[in-house]
Amino acid sequence: MVKHDFAGSVVLITGAIGGIGKATASAFARGGASLVLVDLAEAEETECARLIGLGAEVAASLSCDISDEAAIAGLVDKVLEKFGRIDVIVNIAGAMIYRPVAEMSADDWNRMLAINLVGPALLTGAGLRHMRSGGSIVNIASIHARQTTAEVAGYAAAKAGICSVTRTAAIEGKAKGIRVNAVLPGAIDTPMLWNSPTIKSGAEKLDPSQVGRPEDIAEVVCFLASDSAAFITGEELMADGGRIASL
Numbered sequence: 674m675v676k677h678d679f680a681g682s683v684v685l686i687t688g689a690i691g692g693i694g695k696a697t698a699s700a701f702a703r704g705g706a707s708l709v710l711v712d713l714a715e716a717e718e719t720e721c722a723r724l725i726g727l728g729a730e731v732a733a734s735l736s737c738d739i740s741d742e743a744a745i746a747g748l749v750d751k752v753l754e755k756f757g758r759i760d761v762i763v764n765i766a767g768a769m770i771y772r773p774v775a776e777m778s779a780d781d782w783n784r785m786l787a788i789n790l791v792g793p794a795l796l797t798g799a800g801l802r803h804m805r806s807g808g809s810i811v812n813i814a815s816i817h818a819r820q821t822t823a824e825v826a827g828y829a830a831a832k833a834g835i836c837s838v839t840r841t842a843a844i845e846g847k848a849k850g851i852r853v854n855a856v857l858p859g860a861i862d863t864p865m866l867w868n869s870p871t872i873k874s875g876a877e878k879l880d881p882s883q884v885g886r887p888e889d890i891a892e893v894v895c896f897l898a899s900d901s902a903a904f905i906t907g908e909e910l911m912a913d914g915g916r917i918a919s920l
């Protein structure tokens with residue numbers, strides 16, 4: 674495990690109490706970051722204490738529904754008021770619904786796009802407005818941005834969309850010295866994976882070597898957010914154990 678130095682950095686993580694979110698918060702904690710943990714519910718005090726035990730300077734928890742524009746604006750105001758700065762934003766919060774395209778309602782489409790595209794895009798925009806030079810934004814997309822399966826069109830479209838937003842934001846952030854990158858995880862061992870109806874039914878088969886750990890993604894996120902990746906922006910980094918490369 675590589676330890677990057679995030680001492681003095683304020684790191685905002687959405688989806689921070691989910692599988693990949695917790696592992697990512699832990700990795701930034703080891704680097705000494707001040708953490709802002711964002712999720713639908715606040716993180717438990719024991720989770721904040723655990724992160725401080727790992728090395729976080731501060732671990733503050735805020736609830737925010739990232740599909741709500743006003744809630745996102747309030748979140749950004751609160752973080753700037755409390756910490757005075759934001760150095761890293763990691764957009765991890767996400768959700769899936771499983772429905773054939775033929776049965777998707779406008780509400781289904783709007784929900785998938787609001788959580789997986791518009792919310793992260795609005796936070797990316799806030800980052801471009803408020804971050805200083807050296808700031809870094811990492812958006813968690815998915816291999817579904819590139820290749821997909823039946824019944825997840827809303828999710829896949831949103832994840833492809835956030836990759837596109839990442840590229841444009843990287844171009845727009847360049848003059849300010851802000852980098853914007855995306856990570857495209859493959860199958861990762863979290864409840865989101867095992868709750869998939871296609872995995873449960875056996876229609877989608879996974880070789881154990883194709884299932885990564887949340888820590889595998891956390892490492893990639895920390896690398897992209899760190900100065901080690903100073904020359905990387907607008908990139909989509911796939912972390913899928915080679916699943917998509919195979920025939």
Ligand SMILES: NC(=O)c1ccc[n+]([C@@H]2O[C@H](COP(=O)([O-])OP(=O)(O)OC[C@H]3O[C@@H](n4cnc5c(N)ncnc54)[C@H](O)[C@@H]3O)[C@@H](O)[C@H]2O)c1
Nearest residue numbers: 688690691692693713738739765766767815860861863865
């Ligand atoms: N697990 C996988 O196989 C996998 C693969 C590719 C991409 N991803 C992506 O990784 C990210 C994290 O997924 P995970 O596997 O840790 O799943 P998870 O379900 O454990 O975590 C998702 C977190 O997002 C939060 N969240 C959902 N909707 C929200 C909202 N409207 N506002 C705020 N928070 C909200 C949830 O409360 C949860 O804590 C997601 O964006 C997901 O699409 C996961």
